Amino acid sequence: MGSISCYAMVVSGLESIAAKEIESVLGAKITRKIDGLVTFKIDGPDPDLFDLKTTEDVFLLGWGTDALTYRASDLDDIRKWTAKEADWTRLISHHHSFKPKTKGKPTYRFITQMDGEHGYHRKDAQKEFAKGLARFIPPNWRMVEDNASVEFWLTINEKTAVAGIRLTDKNMRHRPYKVAHRPASLRPSVAACMVRVAELKPHHKVIDPMCGAGTILGEYQIYAESWRVPRAAAWGGDIEQAAVMDASANTRKLGKIYLNRWDARWLPLQSGTMDRIICNPPFGKQISSDVDINKLYRGLMIQFNRVLCQDGKAVLLVSDYAAIKAACDNVKWKLEKKFRTQILGQNAVLSLWHKPGPEGTLQGE
Ligand SMILES: C[S@@+](CC[C@H](N)C(=O)[O-])C[C@H]1O[C@@H](n2cnc3c(N)ncnc32)[C@H](O)[C@@H]1O
Numbered sequence: 001m002g003s004i005s006c007y008a009m010v011v012s013g014l015e016s017i018a019a020k021e022i023e024s025v026l027g028a029k030i031t032r033k034i035d036g037l038v039t040f041k042i043d044g045p046d047p048d049l050f051d052l053k054t055t056e057d058v059f060l061l062g063w064g065t066d067a068l069t070y071r072a073s074d075l076d077d078i079r080k081w082t083a084k085e086a087d088w089t090r091l092i093s094h095h096h097s098f099k100p101k102t103k104g105k106p107t108y109r110f111i112t113q114m115d116g117e118h119g120y121h122r123k124d125a126q127k128e129f130a131k132g133l134a135r136f137i138p139p140n141w142r143m144v145e146d147n148a149s150v151e152f153w154l155t156i157n158e159k160t161a162v163a164g165i166r167l168t169d170k171n172m173r174h175r176p177y178k179v180a181h182r183p184a185s186l187r188p189s190v191a192a193c194m195v196r197v198a199e200l201k202p203h204h205k206v207i208d209p210m211c212g213a214g215t216i217l218g219e220y221q222i223y224a225e226s227w228r229v230p231r232a233a234a235w236g237g238d239i240e241q242a243a244v245m246d247a248s249a250n251t252r253k254l255g256k257i258y259l260n261r262w263d264a265r266w267l268p269l270q271s272g273t274m275d276r277i278i279c280n281p282p283f284g285k286q287i288s289s290d291v292d293i294n295k296l297y298r299g300l301m302i303q304f305n306r307v308l309c310q311d312g313k314a315v316l317l318v319s320d321y322a323a324i325k326a327a328c329d330n331v332k333w334k335l336e337k338k339f340r341t342q343i344l345g346q347n348a349v350l351s352l353w354h355k356p357g358p359e360g361t362l363q364g365e
Pocket residue numbers: 182184185186187209210211212213214215216237238239240243262263264265280281282283286
């Protein structure tokens with residue numbers, strides 16, 4: 001069958017974390033990482049692809065470019081590349097080997113996404129994409145608006161474009177465990193990235209002190225399942241009782257988690273007992289204007305530092321990186337990794353911090 005080229009859409013800035021998961025779960029060869037996209041090759045139609053957690057969607061790759069000009073001449077190129085650069089007949093047969101044909105006449109649809117200020121409309125790009133594909137689509141296939149068995153996608157992001165056939169569906173982004181939703185809840189793929197940055201071991205005691213709907217704790221439990229050995233119980237809490245109840249509904253079936261209502265600046269936990277803190281404190285628009293974010297983060301980090309063991313690590317996701325950095329510097333944590341990303345339309349930074357061992361001088365204890 002030869003190798004199969006694919007691309008995964010991931011949350012911008014988290015490509016290298018997703019690439020690691022793709023490599024380890026699928027034994028894939030990563031071919032490129034660009035804004036929001038990871039391209040890779042696999043040896044065959046591996047069903048584990050549907051179990052990736054850090055990706056939002058996965059496609060068979062038809063063609064890709066980073067040489068769009070923003071001018072209307074791109075439209076000719078989109079048609080030509082679609083008609084000549086990809087073997088769509090082979091891709092359709094790969095699609096059937098991942099997802100067996102449904103009964104009855106196959107249905108299809110075109111989907112075009114476009115970001116950036118281009119000198120043409122998204123609909124015009126889709127028209128040329130469809131023209132390029134026309135001769136590859138069997139005549140008995142029926143075009144539909146929704147629920148197509150085969151989706152042909154064209155995604156344009158500034159100078160970059162990729163075209164392909166979608167393999168996954170919304171089930172990749174949504175998790176069946178998430179029955180209760182909260183407005184500031186993280187995308188599961190982002191929480192899954194945070195968990196993978198935390199360098200976890202089965203004996204680690206993990207806590208999300210501001211857990212909201214419990215997405216981080218849920219993704220931790222799913223990740224820890226793969227260890228196939230007993231793991232320590234996890235901890236979580238939130239200042240809002242409704243959040244604690246939602247987190248409890250969402251994580252009930254996933255593993256042992258102690259959930260509490262608390263103010264994360266005064267945690268009812270013994271000092272030095274947690275190995276990993278993974279947390280997405282409220283940020284930006286989620287905070288009312290009378291809250292001083294520097295003061296909030298400073299108070300939180302003094303408390304997080306108290307409960308974290310020597311040599312422990314914390315993964316934090318915030319939009320105001322300067323404020324969290326000042327708070328982490330205050331407790332003498334060392335920055336180990338930093339990823340610039342976008343959360344709910346805002347710039348954000350996912351960072352990994354290390355609390356140094358006994359020789360480090362610690363404040364806030
Ligand atoms: C960005 S949300 C977390 C979202 C969560 N990661 C999820 O996926 O649902 C921040 C949470 O911090 C909680 N919070 C705000 N101040 C707090 C405090 N002082 N102590 C504990 N929780 C707090 C909010 O109620 C909110 O649920």
